[in-house]
Amino acid sequence: MAASPSTASTARSGPLLSFSSSFSSASRPLLLPLPGCRSSGRRTARIPAISAKIREIFMPALSSTMTEGKIVSWVKAEGDRLSKGESVVVVESDKADMDVETFYDGILAAIVVPEGESAPVGAPIGLLAETEEEIALAKAQAQSQSQSQPQPQTQSPPSPPAGSVPSRPPPPPAPVATPVAVSEGPRKIVATPYAKKLAKQHKVDIASVVGSGPNGRITPSDIEAAAGIQPKKPASSPAAPVPQSSAPSAGASAKAPAATLPPIPGSTLVPFTTMQAAVSKNMVESLSVPTFRVGYPVTTNALDALYEKLKPKGVTMTVLLAKAAAMALAKHPVVNATCKDGKSFTYNESINIAVAVAIDGGLITPVLQDADKLDIYLLSQTWKGLVKKARTKQLQPNEYNSGTFTLSNLGMFGVDRFDAILPPGQGAIMAVGASKPTVVADADGFFSVKSKMLVNVTADHRIIYGADLAAFLQTFAKIVEDPESLTL
Known part of the structure; x- marks a missing residue:
């Protein structure tokens, strides 16, 4: 805090x-x-x-x-x-x-x-x-x-009419200051940086100003009102003579609809939930990271056979893919690196696979910590517990924000290919499509049908380059095509 x-x-x-x-x-x-004093009260202590x-x-x-x-x-x-x-x-x-x-x-x-x-x-x-x-x-x-x-x-409506209104806002804080004086020390003052600068410039006690912004945030207009400075909006009114010329007014009216689009008839406005707002903020931040994408086909016949064998024991395809990715990351640590400040990057000792999970009203990424060190059965139990906690929104912060590499699997929905958005701070994210029968030709020209899935990886180009990512995908493909090492 x-x-x-x-x-x-x-x-x-x-x-x-x-x-x-x-x-x-x-x-x-x-x-x-x-203790022991006489009733005379001579020996008393304050x-x-x-x-x-x-x-x-x-x-x-x-x-x-x-x-x-x-x-x-x-x-x-x-x-x-x-x-x-x-x-x-x-x-x-x-x-x-x-x-x-x-x-x-x-x-x-x-x-x-x-x-x-x-x-x-x-x-x-x-x-x-x-x-x-x-x-x-x-x-x-x-x-x-x-x-x-x-x-x-309640005081904002009367503020526009009179020029003396700027002197009205200061009186309300005065009665409030007396009861608040009991907890004046710990009271948290929330103000914009520009408001703090104005308060210092005009020598206004910011602790006595009541903010009109969201959640009581003190804005520059609140400081100007407390200092008795008239708002600058009336100064813009002289520029209103623009309506005298019909042509500019038509242009102004044409620009107005472009600024705020009219609502579509029958539409319903739904505000973001707290989780959706966080996802939106993270996705906007990810746009500032230079990324590149690489696709790689992987044969999955052996992996599909292993999955059918381990499925009765509670092992899911997502866990198998997470384990394979963790083993490949152990051999290519640069893909497991993170860059958070744009000036340096960190090689992470732990390989923590964050897996995207859609829940009611949002998206969250529970983290399989040290996925390369856990056996497939313990990893499956851990994943089952994380998904249960994610559905009930009971994940602890270290269980969703400690990922070093992200896996997003839409193959279960029949999606053959897609690109995932890189989470802020991570080096790469893997998007896994569905495994589908594909006609392939061998070196002798004979045709056969094999199951293949397309893996797309989005990587941070500041720390990961094409050769690094290609080597990682080749290692991942070898593990998937010969998955016996996943159960060791």
């Missing part, structure tokens, strides 16, 4: 909640007599009373790519007493739903973010009190935090 007093820790089955404590300054020191402690429960970072999380369900309700290590809330990250635990004892005094809503990483989602006497104070603090978000929306 960001530079905040809270940190997301991991223990037992899931990560731990992040907390930040705030102490009440209203307490006065108690005068308690020391022992400060224990201050009220309210901890903010922050949205944890459940993965390296997570920027916000969605509350799936609260395991505990307001007023429930919590014990250290107990599950409190289920959070949906960009890949999975995870139980989040607490490492503090206390009472869940208030829920700031209800079920079904999202919050950025580091934002408070609940408040934890130590005693029942502190619950009322915690609820008041939670109410002040929830009221600070809708205020910019």
